[in-house]
Amino acid sequence: MVYIEYSFTVAPKQPATDILIAELGEVGFESFVENDSGLLAYILKSEWKETVLEDVFILKNPDFDITWSHTEIKQQNWNEEWENNFHPIAVGNRCMVRAPFHDAVAVEYDIVIEPKMSFGTGHHETTHMMLQHILDMDFKGKSVLDMGCGTGVLAILAKMKGADTVDAIDIDEWCYLNSKENVTRNNCNQINVYQGDSSLLTMRKYDVVLANINRNILLEDIPIYANCLNTNGTLFLSGFYLSDLDAISSKCVAYGLEFEKKMEKNNWISVKYVN
Secondary structure (H helix, E strand, O other), X not given: OEEEEEEEEEXXXXXXXXXXXXXXXXXXXXXXXXXXXXXXXEXXXXXXXXXXXXXXXXXXXXXXXXXEEEEEEEOOHHHHHHHHHOXXXXXXXXXXXXXXXXXXXXXXXEEEOOOOOOOOOOOOHHHHHHHHHHHHOXXXXXXXXXXXXXXXXXXXXXXXXXXXXXXXXXXXXXXHHXXXXXXXXXXXXXXXXXXXXXXXXXXXXXXXXXXXXXXXXXXXXXXXXXXXXXXXXXXXXXXXXXXXXXXHHHHHHHOOOEEEEEEEEXXXXXXXXXX
C-alpha cells in the first residue's frame, strides 16, 4: 500500500492547522501528524490526483501563509514517522495515552496505542475531549458503541472504566485492523470490532454512543444513533467546529435528544446529549 505524503508549513499554526486537517479529511486524506512547522498529511496513492488540493479553501486564505510539497512513501515508512512525532498524552491526571515504546506511568488508566495510519491518539482536540467525557461518566455495566473508532482508544477507555459490552466500528479497513490490534494490546479482547458503517446498527441498542467523525457524517447518522439509544441513553459527539453546533443540535433535538454539556478546545467542539 503506497501513500502520498504532503508536508505543509503553516503560519500562524492555529487555527489554520485545525482547519487544514478538517478540509483535507473531506478530500480523502486519512492521517495527520502535527509538527513544529505545521503538518504532515497522508493520502492513499490510489485516491490521489494532481488537483486534490483544488477545493482546500484555507490554502487560498490571505490570513495564513501555507506552503507545501509532496512525495511518495511506502507504508512501512510510516512507523518511523509517527515514532518521531508521537508523544505521550495525559488526559487530566487519570489517563495516559502512549505508544508501546514509551515508559509506563502511574495513572489509573494507562492506554497503549500504536496508531499506524489510524486517527485517534489523543493528540487531536476532538479525541482528547471525548476521552475527557468518558472519564467524567460512570460506565460500569453500560453497553457502548464507538462509531468511527479509528485506533479504538475511546472503546478501550470505556471498557477500562467498566463498560459491560463495547462495539467498535469503522468503515476503513486499516482502522478496523488497527483497532483489533490495540484492543488486544490493552487486554480488552471483550471489545467487538467491526468493519462497516451505520448500516450495521440495525436492531442494535446501547446505553452510550460515542461518535467522533465529521460534521456531514454526523448529520446524516444522528437519526440512527438516536434510534440505537436505550431509554436514558447518552450520545457523545465530536469532530466538528463551534460554528457547526447549531446544525448538530437542531438535528439531535429533532430526534428527541436533549443537549446537556459541551467542551470546546481551539474552536473544536465535543457535545453530550441525552434522551
